[in-house]
Amino acid sequence: MAKKDSGAPACALDYAFRRIGGKHKARILWYIFKADNVLRYGEIKKKIDNITSKMLTQTLRELEEDNLIIRKVYPEVPPKVEYSLSETGKELIPFFKHLGEWAREKMNKEDIV
16 A cells, blocks of 8 residues: 655645644735735735734745745845745635625624624
């Protein structure tokens, strides 16, 4: 019997959630989208409550490694770094919009809003 690779995704949803799951990834992608597809590190940090610099840096690196965002460094002093959505990242936006609509509907039914 072949041993299953524990690093390989178990299914398509596992693959997807490994890329956008977690506490901050989807929100970072959404905030970049809402900011006309460009945000700087400090702007992202201001939008996300209670995220450490270390966690934000790690999350941005993971999003970049997964080809969901593009990191552009300008040769300036002090360094200027901008983050934008890649084409792959942009493909997720309709799903986030749908998820937001679903959440608003459920929140309204539960009188959360």
